[in-house]
Amino acid sequence: MAPTLIVKCTKCGGYMLSAKDQKTKICPYCGTNVNLHKAQRVAAANTAFEASEMLRKLKSERGFNR
Numbered sequence: 876m877a878p879t880l881i882v883k884c885t886k887c888g889g890y891m892l893s894a895k896d897q898k899t900k901i902c903p904y905c906g907t908n909v910n911l912h913k914a915q916r917v918a919a920a921n922t923a924f925e926a927s928e929m930l931r932k933l934k935s936e937r938g939f940n941r
């Protein structure tokens with residue numbers, strides 16, 4: 876199973892989830908089509924559930940209430 880990555884938007888710095896083989900992704904916060912090869916990979920998780928848990932933790936650490 877392909878791991879799920881947590882990447883940081885190159886424009887607004889928001890965190891989002893992406894599949895490992897995905898090349899681009901629309902940022903849910905600013906709508907930018909993010910090139911996932913250029914975006915910073917914050918973390919990787921083995922399952923989508925694990926990834927969403929990590930994402931939630933990252934957001935709470937930043938005080939990001941969305």
Ligand SMILES: [Zn+2]
Pocket residue numbers: 884885886887888889902903904905906907
């Ligand atoms: Zn963004």
